[in-house]
Amino acid sequence: QAQLAESGGGLVQSGGSLRLSCRGSGFTLAYNTIGWFRLTPGKEREVVACISSSDSSTYYADSVKGRFTISRDNAKNTVYLQMNSLKPEETDVYYCGADIGAMGIYKLTAEYNYWSQGTQVAVTS
Numbered sequence: 001q002a003q004l005a006e007s008g009g010g011l012v013q014s015g016g017s018l019r020l021s022c023r024g025s026g027f028t029l030a031y032n033t034i035g036w037f038r039l040t041p042g043k044e045r046e047v048v049a050c051i052s053s054s055d056s057s058t059y060y061a062d063s064v065k066g067r068f069t070i071s072r073d074n075a076k077n078t079v080y081l082q083m084n085s086l087k088p089e090e091t092d093v094y095y096c097g098a099d100i101g102a103m104g105i106y107k108l109t110a111e112y113n114y115w116s117q118g119t120q121v122a123v124t125s
Contacts, residue, residue, distance in 0.1 A: 002026040002114050004096055009119030014088055016123070020081040022096030022116055029072065033102035034079040035112060036070060038092035038121075045095065047107040049081060054103035088125045093118045 008020040035050035049060045049070040069082040097112035
């Protein structure tokens with residue numbers, strides 16, 4: 001059974017860094033588009049970054065460009081989200097998702113088939 005296990009959330013001060021990990025089991029992440037999303041209460045889940053399976057091209061939301069980096073470690077079947085210069089308004093629950101069989105960049109939650117359990121990121125001012 002395909003599953004995504006997420007780790008790395010926590011509490012950090014404004015300007016600090018965190019690295020989120022998304023480890024796959026039951027399937028190979030390298031063959032699928034993987035996205036990181038965040039959910040603020042009262043809002044829809046929004047894409048933060050994603051990485052394609054075909055050429056590992058990446059997409060970043062404008063709000064995180066230059067501060068966040070998505071990457072793969074295929075040997076560990078894991079995708080990471082390095083988050084630097086975090087802001088208080090980025091306090092959210094973060095999720096990774098897998099778009100099974102996809103090769104390109106996909107930004108809509110409806111396109112993703114599997115989700116992690118979510119991890120809380122809290123940024124204090």
